[in-house]
Amino acid sequence: MNRTIPLVLAVALFMEQMDSTVIATSLPAIAADIGTDPIALKLALTAYLVSVAIFIPISAWMADRFGARRVFCTAIGVFVAGSIACAFAGSLSGFVLARFLQGMGGAMMTPVARLLLVRATPRGNLVSAMAWLTAPALIGPLLGPPVGGFITTFVSWHWIFLINVPIGLAGIVAAAFLLPEAEGEGTAPIDMRGFVLSGLAAAGIVFGLSVVSLPALPPVVGMVTLGVGLAATGLYLAHARRAPRPILxxxxxxxxxxxxxxxxxxxxxxxxxxxxxxxxxxxxxxxxxxxxxxxxxxxxxxxxxxxxxxxxxxxxxxxxxxxxxxxxxxxxxxxxxxxxxxxxxxxxxxxxxxxxxxxxxxxxxxxxxxxxxxxxxxxxxxxxxxxxxxxxxxxxxxxxxxxxxxxxxxxxxxxxxxxxxxxxxxxxxxxxxxxxxxxxxxxxxxxxxxxxxxxxxxxxxxxxxxxxxxx
The missing domain is CATH 1.20.1250.20 (MFS general substrate transporter like domains)
Structure with a gap:
């Protein structure tokens, strides 16, 4: 089995998975530096999850329309841009927006990476390829807390995000030269109504549950948002039965x-x-x-x-x-x-x-x-x-x-x-x-x-x- 493809893809997933957990250890230091409360800063964690939930449904259409390799490289670039914005954010609103931008890149990286792997790997080798892809992605969340604690204690919290720049750039270069060509197929126009409904459904559920479990806002906000997400889910289910090419x-x-x-x-x-x-x-x-x-x-x-x-x-x-x-x-x-x-x-x-x-x-x-x-x-x-x-x-x-x-x-x-x-x-x-x-x-x-x-x-x-x- 050619291990180059899963390893190149795993680098991006490792970066994204580790970054999603490394920030939790550093919340107090970041909050003190930008002049806000650690509880309020948990909105940044929620913003990332909401962004991922909104843009994941469009990932398949983007990969088919513009080519999976091109979308994967662009996703890494967006994630790196969001990382730089996080490092230089000077306010709560700026940090939340930067994490939302990161989430846009993360939403494309994971599903498109799996799509590239499936299309480039014979079915008989898929288990081995998935093992190479999955292991680094599982290690990332485990490595996040000690790395975040070390960097925050002995260097500066800014480097939690700046370290993504060389890793991301190396990933883009490796993907551009080592991943197989996967041109777009000229798909049908995007299912815009389905995109809006699926985005509202996933974002509403994820945001609502995040507010309930990590209260940075009044719990009633989480309950209302969760209700909106569940209602949108019902509307999308009805839409998907009628649409000729639903987004999901x-x-x-x-x-x-x-x-x-x-x-x-x-x-x-x-x-x-x-x-x-x-x-x-x-x-x-x-x-x-x-x-x-x-x-x-x-x-x-x-x-x-x-x-x-x-x-x-x-x-x-x-x-x-x-x-x-x-x-x-x-x-x-x-x-x-x-x-x-x-x-x-x-x-x-x-x-x-x-x-x-x-x-x-x-x-x-x-x-x-x-x-x-x-x-x-x-x-x-x-x-x-x-x-x-x-x-x-x-x-x-x-x-x-x-x-x-x-x-x-x-x-x-x-x-x-x-x-x-x-x-x-x-x-x-x-x-x-x-x-x-x-x-x-x-x-x-x-x-x-x-x-x-x-x-x-x-x-x-x-x-x-x-x-x-x-x-």
Missing amino acids: DLSLFGNATFRAAITGGSLFRFGSGATPFLLPLMFQLGFGMTPFESGMLTFTAAIGAIGMKFFARRTLRRGGFRTVLVIAALGGALMIAAAGLFSTGTPVWVIMAVLIAAGFLRSLFFTSVNALVFADLDDARAGQATAIAAVTQQVSIALGVALAGVILEAVTMISGQPLQAGAFQIAFFIVAGVAALAALPFWRLHPTAGNAVSGHRLGGDNARSQVLPPR
Whole structure:
């Protein structure tokens, strides 16, 4: 397998994923420098998520219209421009706008990178390619907290964003020379009504959930915005049934393999998306660790994520998508629940072992489910698949963080005590239960689903996905 393509794409995803978490550690320093409150500055985190949610649906149309490689390079350029604007922002409004610009670039990078990978990789090599693409993207969020703490403490918070400039420029050059040509196909005019409705739906849901879980505005604002997002979702569903070429083609859910991948992946992200939110808070507020100590400890999960890529293809070839995803979902959920058992007396080596195992299982799950999305789709529908997968990913992660935040708030209110370790235990157990539900959609798949990609018992019509009768 040619590893050049996934590695070039992974550089951009690593930069984008790390940047989305590195800022959290540096919020107090940034707020003090630009003269605002750290709570208010959380609007910058929300602005990024909203921008990503708005512009992801248009990514497939842009890639087909102008060429995936050209759009990918432009997306990196927009992200770098937003990074520079963040570094030089001198006010809350300027910083929020800069993060919104960053989000525009990030919205295009991830789905278009997957689209480029799928179109350039034979289906038999897709699992290995996804492993190389997924591992750096999983390491980014883990590396973010310790890197952010180090740069903010020993250098300056501005370099959190300025470091993206050389990385981004190198990524543009590498993509321009090493990625295959992918010219636009002269697609039909954009579905503007669908773009507006889908943008309102995704942005409303993500913004509303973010405000509820990270209150920088009155909770009523989040509830109203969430209501607008849900209403727009209903309107888009009605529109998509009538439109000849909707911007997000929901007919893909008629494919059993695609439907299971999106449903199961979304449920698992509820738990995995809440974990990076819960762990640092528990380590710092519950156990009294410094941000740097907390970041270095959570980073051990990267060891498991890196190690997984050497086993993913062999594991799927031996077990098939159905078996591997059921085991990875249940095992990953068990590791999330295990984190709820951590205490100040838990040996560090035990915490590290659990986090390494969690990183391995989480990386195996996402490598597998990201490949399963395309297992029964041809290249013509790959663009739509990447856009839908990216939108559901953003919404499910926001739901997971919001669920965790609501649980912590509820336990605190009921107990009448400040946030304590017991609240985190309850939160970990609940989000782990939701993540475990991800096994159900995969359990209903035929054992040979996606075999054309996994290579498991490959042969004839068995490579096609089916759904078993209800059990």
